[in-house]
Amino acid sequence: EDQVTQSPEALRLQEGESSSLNCSYTVSGLRGLFWYRQDPGKGPEFLFTLYSAGEEKEKERLKATLTKKESFLHITAPKPEDSATYLCAPSRGNTPLVFGKGTRLSVIA
Amino acid sequence: DTGVSQDPRHKITKRGQNVTFRCDPISEHNRLYWYRQTLGQGPEFLTYFQNEAQLEKSRLLSDRFSAERPKGSFSTLEIQRTEQGDSAMYLCASSFQGGEQFFGPGTRLTVL
Numbered sequence: 001e002d003q004v005t006q007s008p009e010a011l012r013l014q015e016g017e018s019s020s021l022n023c024s025y026t027v028s029g030l031r032g033l034f035w036y037r038q039d040p041g042k043g044p045e046f047l048f049t050l051y052s053a054g055e056e057k058e059k060e061r062l063k064a065t066l067t068k069k070e071s072f073l074h075i076t077a078p079k080p081e082d083s084a085t086y087l088c089a090p091s092r093g094n095t096p097l098v099f100g101k102g103t104r105l106s107v108i109a
Numbered sequence: 110d111t112g113v114s115q116d117p118r119h120k121i122t123k124r125g126q127n128v129t130f131r132c133d134p135i136s137e138h139n140r141l142y143w144y145r146q147t148l149g150q151g152p153e154f155l156t157y158f159q160n161e162a163q164l165e166k167s168r169l170l171s172d173r174f175s176a177e178r179p180k181g182s183f184s185t186l187e188i189q190r191t192e193q194g195d196s197a198m199y200l201c202a203s204s205f206q207g208g209e210q211f212f213g214p215g216t217r218l219t220v221l
Contacts, residue, residue, distance in 0.1 A: 101149065
């Protein structure tokens with residue numbers, strides 16, 4: 001059975017304090033791993049797709065990386081507007097996504 | 110293209126009533142997914158369609174739940190005889206084949 005574990009569950013950072021979020025997975029036949037951002041009361045917003053180990057993608061202050069067993073979302077010099085829940089979901093391509101519980105990020109000014 | 114839309118955004122109902130939600134996907138997307146999300150959890154898969162065919166249903170989808178996607182365009186999710194445990198955010202997403210899924214804003218259901 002596919003399993004996805006995200007850590008930490010919650011993270012509180014000062015503005016400008018860089019950190020990383022972790023997504024560990026056990027999924028056979030991985031075809032891609034998705035990262036989403038979700039604000040309270042809203043649907044998840046697509047951020048990145050990573051397809052192979054060693055791949056990296058960046059968007060503003062976020063950088064996502066992928067290994068064979070986990071993915072990291074690095075946040076560099078975060079701002080309060082980066083506060084949200086970050087969700088990861090590995091995919092086997094033609095099956096529905098299995099999401100982790102997410103990491104709730106709070107960035108304090 | 111305005112993205113995935115869902116209607117209504119909020120629904121309050123009494124236990125035992127039936128409710129129906131609608132999802133309009135991104136127009137060029139052939140796949141449409143329904144998920145349910147409760148507080149502190151990630152979205153959980155319910156069912157998905159490729160065009161008008163319902164290809165997979167989760168064990169979470171009890172007999173009281175039914176989904177349709179007539180003509181492969183919009184989709185509806187109906188919950189019959191609602192229970193308090195059905196209270197959740199119901200999310201719809203669409204994709205082209207197995208690519209990135211784009212989510213709608215969700216329908217928040219409260220069962221009293």
